[in-house]
Amino acid sequence: xxxxxxxxAKGAIDFYMSRMVFPKEMKEFPQxxxxxxxxxxxxxxxxxxxxxxxxxxxxxxxxSISQCNFPPQLHTNAGVLDCLLRPENSFKHAMQExxxxxxDAESLxxxxxxxxxxxxxxxxxxxQVLEWKNEExxxxxxxxxxxxxxxxxxxxxxxNELSVLSRDGVTEPLMISxxxxxxxxxxxxxxEAHTRGxxxxxxxxxxxxxxxxxxLTKDRLVQACIRMRxxxxxxxxxxxxxxxxERKIIHCSGKNRGDAIEVADVLQ
Numbered sequence: 001x002x003x004x005x006x007x008x009a010k011g012a013i014d015f016y017m018s019r020m021v022f023p024k025e026m027k028e029f030p031q032x033x034x035x036x037x038x039x040x041x042x043x044x045x046x047x048x049x050x051x052x053x054x055x056x057x058x059x060x061x062x063x064s065i066s067q068c069n070f071p072p073q074l075h076t077n078a079g080v081l082d083c084l085l086r087p088e089n090s091f092k093h094a095m096q097e098x099x100x101x102x103x104d105a106e107s108l109x110x111x112x113x114x115x116x117x118x119x120x121x122x123x124x125x126x127x128q129v130l131e132w133k134n135e136e137x138x139x140x141x142x143x144x145x146x147x148x149x150x151x152x153x154x155x156x157x158x159x160n161e162l163s164v165l166s167r168d169g170v171t172e173p174l175m176i177s178x179x180x181x182x183x184x185x186x187x188x189x190x191x192e193a194h195t196r197g198x199x200x201x202x203x204x205x206x207x208x209x210x211x212x213x214x215x216l217t218k219d220r221l222v223q224a225c226i227r228m229r230x231x232x233x234x235x236x237x238x239x240x241x242x243x244x245x246e247r248k249i250i251h252c253s254g255k256n257r258g259d260a261i262e263v264a265d266v267l268q
Contacts, residue, residue, distance in 0.1 A: 019176055041065055056219035080222050083232030084263055091261040092240045103211065103242040105132040111240055112209050113144050119209045119238060120187055121202065125224035126213025126241055127192040137189050138165045151185040156194045195224035204234035212241030212266065239266050
């Protein structure tokens with residue numbers, strides 16, 4: 001019904017080509033650089049430089065590479081920890097909410113729906129959602145939230161494209177969607193693979209649920225939390241994890257079972 005009247009509309013065709021086809025299919029680079037880990041670490045006349053958001057891995061760098069911290073950025077690690085230790089951030093006992101020791105997609109959504117203040121972002125850093133695809137999580141979550149609160153869910157589809165699912169069941173790339181400029185109407189779900197490198201401009205009052213998992217490092221945890229770009233300036237996070245992780249936190253912090261777990265215990 002839409003195609004016949006638009007097939008000769010030059011404006012519509014130009015818009016589609018410039019916004020969808022050309023950016024993806026016509027990308028060019030003047031030179032192609034290929035290298036491996038050996039090339040990067042190899043001692044050479046002209047040094048190779050790179051950037052990392054954190055310096056936690058500086059102790060395991062190859063001997064030919066050194067960590068150089070710029071003086072204006074020396075406070076970054078402490079600044080992030082200070083943001084996480086603010087009183088608006090918390091830990092939620094998943095078992096008390098769902099009655100189950102594990103944390104899967106269903107129990108995570110139940111936890112998020114019942115949380116106060118409301119959670120608008122899920123950062124599955126602990127990779128607890130394994131049985132559902134990203135779109136299934138997005139669709140199920142949106143169906144449980146009143147229309148007056150959210151009109152769509154942002155997620156990464158099977159092709160690693162940032163997409164948005166609206167209440168009428170339509171999925172489209174976020175870049176060309178009206179919701180790209182209406183993020184205050186959107187829920188956001190990021191699976192473990194996309195909790196690094198994703199940059200979304202979220203409203204100042206948004207709160208995120210961050211899942212924890214076994215052997216999770218501070219570097220990866222902090223990188224996930226910083227998806228909330230205004231953390232400490234209005235945005236906040238709520239940590240949650242399966243009972244296995246809770247036991248490790250309790251053991252490490254020296255607390256007894258039943259004691260309240262604080263964000264400081266999680267970081268420790």
